[in-house]
Structures are given as structure tokens and as C-alpha cells.
Amino acid sequence: MSIKGKTVGFVGAGNMGEALIKGLLTAGLVPSAAIVATDVRAERLGQLERQYGIQMCPDIRQLVGRADVVILAVKPQVMTAVLREIAPGVTARTLLVSIAAGVPTARLRAELPAGVRLVRVMPNTAALVLEAATAIAKADGLHAGDLETVQEIFGAVGKVVVLDEELMDAVTALSGSGPAYVALVIEGLADGGVNMGLDRATAMTLAVQTVLGTARLLLETGLHPGQLKDMVASPGGTTMAGVAALEDGGLRRALIGAIERATRRSQELGRSG
Ligand SMILES: NC(=O)c1ccc[n+]([C@@H]2O[C@H](COP(=O)([O-])OP(=O)(O)OC[C@H]3O[C@@H](n4cnc5c(N)ncnc54)[C@H](OP(=O)(O)O)[C@@H]3O)[C@@H](O)[C@H]2O)c1
DSSP: OOSTTOOEEEEOOSHHHHHHHHHHHHTTSSOGGGEEEEOSOHHHHHHHHHHHOOEEOSOHHHHHHHOSEEEEOSOHHHHHHHHHHHGGGOOTTOEEEEOOTTOOHHHHHTTSOTTOEEEEEEOOGGGGGTOEEEEEEOOSSOOTTHHHHHHHHHHTTEEEEEEOGGGHHHHIIIIITHHHHHHHHHHHHHHHHHHTTOOHHHHHHHHHHHHHHHHHHHHHHOOOHHHHHHHHOOTTSHHHHHHHHHHHHTHHHHHHHHHHHHHHHHHHHHHHO
16 A cells, blocks of 8 residues: 555654654655654644644554554653553554564564554664665565555655565664764764864864765765775875775774674664563
């Protein structure tokens, strides 16, 4: 099914819930009258109702009854309680989508009636500016078109990949945690600029725009990062002097190690949660 003409419900209307609501409306995928949200914070619902014209529904079970697609956007630690509350109201009409980081589908299914349509998704914080990197885990027991519906929703807030659930820990480590790594790189670049005499604001502007522009260049040209590096590096020039310093510091090895360690941590948390 396409999301057009359907009602989308949000259980939890925090940062990620709002980002998705904004994305759906900006992309014109669904009208505000077809978005309904619930949250334990009444003032938060009121704010979203005023800002986006969406429907609020304080009663979580009523929301599940009204929505064709229900996006579970609460923190992982309250997910079990939420699932227990909604389970009696979940029917064959309901497509459930969990965005809880690190919570495996099997753990979600354990709280729900057999045969529910459930998809696990991992977006990242850049959804707030409609530039998320999102992974959708393939799932059994879906209706034809369910995966495409979920792709449509998350496509409204950025880029989407579809893969096997066993790869979700690597996704969490790369794109889930990735904004923090890139923020460190940007901070480091700016510190370097300040160290060499630039004022902080100028250094930050140059560092942020350099990362943004490089990412866009790679996306739009399809160039391999090595080709882009070669294009910038002239023989005996400044870029190779900088690249040599980064190789001395083990930048690429450190990034590979970061993804490996974060993947292991995600696996541990998934087992213990
Ligand atoms: N933010 C990200 O970058 C990111 C990235 C990937 C995945 N995720 C996942 O997205 C989910 C939401 O994250 P978030 O950053 O949007 O969190 P958030 O800002 O804390 O939003 C969650 C909202 O749900 C509310 N809530 C708590 N218990 C509830 C209940 N029983 N029924 C209805 N609403 C309830 C919270 O209220 P209180 O604040 O009063 O508890 C809050 O307003 C999490 O599972 C997270 O793992 C987030």
C-alpha cells in the first residue's frame, strides 16, 4: 500500500516523532489531518497540534484503532510497557514501525499478538533537518507493499537503505552514532584552524561547510572518496602534507575501530535490554 490516503499514528512525539511529522508534511505525503499523535506530555501534543495542525489523541489505544501505520517513537526503556498497552488493539489492519534503537524485532514481537505486521527501522538524528540516513530491516509476515510504505515514510526525512536485521548493529554503529563522529571531526578541524590563527566562528563556518560540501560532492558525482582526495592533492602541496599527518595519526584505522567497537556495544545492549 502507499502511504497516500492512510492515517499515520505516532506513539511518542519527541524529537524523532516531530522530525518525521515535519518530513511527511514537507514532502506532502499525507495531509496534517491524517497524522495523529499521542505522548505522555500533554503540552508537547498541544504544541505540535498548533504548529503542524495534526490531530492529538491522548488515548494510546484509540490512536492504534485510528491509524493504518503506527510509528513507535518512544525510548527503548519504555517500549515494553507501551507494547503491552497497545497489544489488545493491534489488528491485521495495523502496520507497526519501531524506531527504538537497539531493540530487536524478536523482543518487540514477544509483547504482541502473533502475526502482527512489524518493521524495525533505524533513522538518525539528521532527520531533524530532513537529511537522515535510515536503515529498514526486512521482516517476515508483512503484506505486499508494507516495506515500500515504510520506505516512503522515511524517504521523506532523508536517504533509506533496506537490509537484513542482523546488520542493524552495524547500522547503529555507523549511521546511528555517526553524527557524533562527524561532529568530532568538525570540532577538530575548527580547533586546527583556531590553532593556526583563525577566529572560532570563522573556523567553524569553514569546517562545517567543508564537510557538507564534500558530502554533497561525493553524493552528486558518485566519485570514490580516494578520487576526490586525489583531485585536491597536488604534488608536494599542502593537501598531501595534511593527509600524511592524518595517516600518522591513524585517522582511518581509528574510524574503522570506532565502528567495530560501537557494533559490539550495540550487540551487547540488544542482548541485555
Ligand atoms: N533521536 C535520535 O537521534 C534517534 C535516532 C535513532 C533512533 N531513535 C529512537 O527514536 C525513539 C525516540 O527518540 P527521541 O529522540 O524522539 O526521544 P524523545 O525526544 O524522548 O521522544 C519520546 C517521547 O515519547 C514520550 N513518551 C514516554 N513514554 C511514553 C508513553 N508511554 N506513551 C507515549 N509517549 C511516551 C516522551 O515523553 P517524556 O520525555 O516525558 O518521557 C517523549 O516526549 C527512541 O526509541 C530512540 O532510540 C532516536
